[in-house]
Amino acid sequence: MNGKVAVVGVGYSPLARDSQRSVGSLALEACREAIRDAGLDKTDIDGVGGIFAADLPTVWPAYVIDGLGLPNVLWSTCAFPPSINAVVEGINAVFSGACKYALCFHAKYRWDSTSASAASDPMRRAPWRIPLDGSLSLPMVTPHGGSHPYAAAMHQHMDAFGSRREHFGMIAINNRTQAQRNPRAVLQEPLTMQDYLDSKEIASPFCVYDMDVPIDGAMAVVVTLADRAVDCARPPVYVEAAANGASSPNDMMLFSDQFHVPYEKIMTALWQRTGLSIADIDVANIYDGFSILTMGWIEAIFSGRGEGAACIEDAWDEVQQQLRFLGRIPMSPHGGNLSEGRLQGFGHLNEAVLQLRGQAGPTQVHGARRALVTNGMNPVCGAMILRSENA
Amino acid sequence: MSLNKKPILRMSYDTEAYWMGCQRQELLINRCMDCHAWHHFPRWLCPVCWSEKIKPVAVSGLGKVVMFSLTGRRPVAWIELVEQVGLRIYCALVEVEPSNVRIGMEVRLGWEDYGESFLPVFRPLNNTGASLGVDK
């Protein structure tokens, strides 16, 4: 992209464990706020991209188009998660000329299928269910009973590379420390290493702090071409490069040895497409649906395979209780999915935009000019490098 | 928010008022308190002016058939309510022979007991409605 496309609006609904609102209302609010943030109105938006939710049902782009009364939409899609994929689609749509202003959104809800507590709330009953088995392989594994593949992957990493629970704890604590500066974050109470280590393991070696927090919430952005972006209300944040992809073999159920491959492929693509390196990055919003996924990204971005634990130790600031990679790069100033809440990576992107505008408020990284945003896991992940208008 | 948590109705915070109205045999349609536009299905904000000052308001129950289907056990219709051009609700048609249903037919609201809730139905405006237990 090399700066030819820009993010010009960001929007949030309230984020909450129990919003006392419908998921549709959250989607509409986030989208309305993103359009207003850009200084645009309903007639300007001619593209809408959503995300097929991992917790069903999905709020379709059509719901937003109808709910906001958008009269001029010529392009819409519903991409596979993680969240960044909707925005990559939107970037491609404005770049190709399919639309001028693409509204990209994601809404998450604690549906009755999310947890036992949600299941006991009659207002969380999903109106419809569609089985989700994109790998066409669930019947091959379900007869053997429940498992937690990410706990198994974490154990495998510890066994192969000597990482310890403390290293994953530093990821979780960093994000909680950061979240305490983010008024939107759902989890703000301080988290100590002792809290982390004492926490009951849900599936050894994995505890509740290793997984993102399910919430009600929605986020949205508006993207457009750079020459239109300068006429919008806010400072444009330019897309230097975006990539998404997967490795093969990639079956989530079998967890092949390809754990690192998609992260490495995507990061290689981003550096090659931009000519940039990690030295050019001021803030890194690294995906944290599970802490083991953050470990995978950290190795692809900073350290190389198997060196993540040592890299995290080097980056750990015991006084500040946070990570600073290369002595300076903070990770996820918003608190990530682990603490801001589970928007499947959308918060990582919105935070990057606010950082690069200099409008991140209490979480602002002074002088941030370029941000790296990563989303997802094998088999589907994506990442983006964004820059401020001053870079 | 007070919730009458019925076990079978799948209501959301957006549709709760509609369903609670059904239980009282009152057809509530969302109306914008800023621009006064009506909308259905129930949404959190006004699709016309984006205001979130939305109020479920009882409608007259008068309308006309704009589309209908005869494939089910009885006719169903898309009914445009008199309150606003384009304001549609989807309901069963009762007290009319399928072969007599017409586009443009004027209809009015009645209610049927579905157990956990009353549901709106419509019947031809000129029917007396004597066979329906409830009439609004």
Ligand SMILES: [Zn+2]
């Ligand atoms: Zn209005």
